[in-house]
Amino acid sequence: MKLPAIPPYKTKVVEPVYFRTKEERRAKIQEVNYNLFNIHSDWVIIDLMTDSGTGAMSEQQWAEIMLGDESYAGSESYFKLLRSVQDILGFEFLAPTHQGRAAENILFSATVKEGDVIPGNAHFDTTKGHIEFRKAKAIDCTIAEAFDTALEHPFKGNIDLEKLEATILQYGKEHIPFINITVTCNTVGGQPVSLANIQDTCALAKRYGIPVYMDIARYAENAYFIKTREAAYADWSIRDIVKAMFKEAEVVWMSSKKDGLVNIGGFIALNDPELYEKLGQYTIIYEGFLTYGGMSGRAMGALAVGLQEGVDFHYLEDRVMQVQYLGEQLKKHGIPIQEPVGGHALYIDAKRMLPQIPQTQYPAQLLAVEAYIEGGVRGVEIGTLLADRDPETGKDRMAEMELLRLAIPRRVYSRSHMDYVAATMAKVAARSHELENGFNIKRQAKILRHFTVELERAKSTQKEASSLLV
């Protein structure tokens, strides 16, 4: 008999979970206008709002916190981080930043100008934001398979090379400062990119003399998928796969809050001394001196260790298997999810689970609110509320998919917590047909409304319609 796989860590410090009744949660969520961002964390039992910065650090990382060198310039913690980046990612120069979007701000300040075009697989929203803020365009060249939730494909984050080449020819290589590959592709559900696709994309880019930059927030999870799904690399170590992934990339940037296994931080890594020097000017005005760039010494030390732990095969296997496990449990309960399950989150299809709720009443938000009321599980709506309004017409942009995302923090929850989440969703599913109304918006901000929106329960359109008939 094969022994079961177990987490490669045990617990030393615990954090309490507070329990409240369903009635208390029902009153609380109404009090905060049905916006889960307004809930204090001690009113949440299992917090799956994001996997960003929510992971648990190891004893070695906490030890580095004590060893943090807070010198303004030339901190030893910076050199520890530099050595980890050189060792694992294979780049010579390092520009630390306070988080991923700050890396984007610095890198794009130096490389993107008005009228430019940045093709790639589906850009993350802050990436797109930083491109569009500079009056440049992000062109999504992800393979079409990525947008069919029921279709099985091992690498739904892949770039469609024909689309990419057509984009290059349409806009002209002089308007394309770089091609952007995001691993894993967060926007399409944490879906991986194959090594073959990375290599083919780099080869195509090289033919046109365009550099490739990579957004590597979840690069280690991507490497795990390459090892387990791409036959040619089954016997490779995660570290060798990581090196191969970045071999042809000119620049990588990272939100360390994901696979860096820390609560805050980010960086840019590269080999070109001229570009590094150019970035330095922006680092100094936006972030801080070159050897800390918005991070404390202790945070850099913890990241230096987190990068090493993040490429450990046993850690990665446990991490990805936990996400897959929750997917299996949800499917057993008949909950419709996006497939295949990606590296960091589950996406529940609210259109299939609540077909009676019109999109104008935000069915995925209703699912998020009901999951919170039922079991204190906090996820996040990825649907029409998030898609926001068309800036020209002011009307809602109906999202293609209405999803409830459950993102799993790293090294935080156990298998029994996952069973609890699945049971919560099963209870919501069992009474889903009784849910007649979604929400109407009471108040909303001009942009990025989902963070602060105030909602109220919509009145039943069906009942209104039938009372009109009488």
Ligand SMILES: *Cc1c(COP(=O)(O)O)cnc(C)c1O
């Ligand atoms: C989180 C993330 C970012 C932005 O990083 P922050 O640390 O949240 O600022 C950029 N790209 C990807 C793919 C991400 O997942």
